[in-house]
């Protein structure tokens with residue numbers, strides 16, 4: 001799995017950081033321009049539940065090598081924008097597949113897996129040779145098929161997403177992905193994500209290895 005932070009809101013005034021924009025948005029509400037400590041001001045707004053102001057900043061990630069099982073969970077988050085590699089237009093004769101650790105570590109399970117993968121590949125190729133379009137041949141592809149997706153979420157949705165997906169209840173792959181996203185983003189917006197990173201890391205150190 002590769003996760004890259006590829007874009008971040010830039011404020012066209014002052015120091016240009018997304019947090020400077022969020023502070024400005026908050027200060028407009030109270031007509032309190034340039035008074036007080038920015039981080040303290042933003043934390044106070046979050047604590048009182050004034051969260052809409054952090055919707056003004058967003059981050060874009062490019063994620064590849066995750067399974068379609070994982071991307072399906074990701075796109076359930078509705079307050080976001082997505083662009084995903086298409087199985088209608090991209091050939092999948094030799095598809096990259098994500099193998100769960102539990103299967104990779106068990107020789108018998110691995111044997112079952114390898115046999116299945118060979119069947120999938122030959123079925124896809126045979127269907128294509130029969131003139132079946134990629135959009136129909138893809139129906140034999142499994143949830144394991146690796147995908148590439150670009151996701152943009154605003155900071156409010158990202159905090160919500162991290163809280164839901166960096167927990168023991170979340171499935172391992174989306175948890176791993178969300179953890180990487182938070183680790184990449186926190187240094188760029190430490191007031192909005194630093195405390196969350198510290199809190200989750202203290203609660204579940206095993207997720208942050």
Ligand SMILES: Cc1cc2nc3c(=O)[nH]c(=O)nc-3n(C[C@H](O)[C@H](O)[C@H](O)COP(=O)(O)OP(=O)(O)OC[C@H]3O[C@@H](n4cnc5c(N)ncnc54)[C@H](O)[C@@H]3O)c2cc1C
Nearest residue numbers: 073075076077078079157160161164165167168169170171
């Ligand atoms: C551990 C876990 C197990 C899960 N298991 C399943 C499962 O078995 N089956 C399944 O179908 N899904 C499952 N889900 C997905 C889950 O139900 C949500 O669809 C997904 O997590 C997206 O989160 P969300 O709905 O909070 O928010 P988002 O889509 O990220 O939206 C953010 C917030 O906006 C608000 N919002 C967005 N849209 C609406 C709306 N239409 N009406 C009112 N408020 C809205 C809500 O407050 C929401 O929390 C699971 C999720 C987790 C974390």
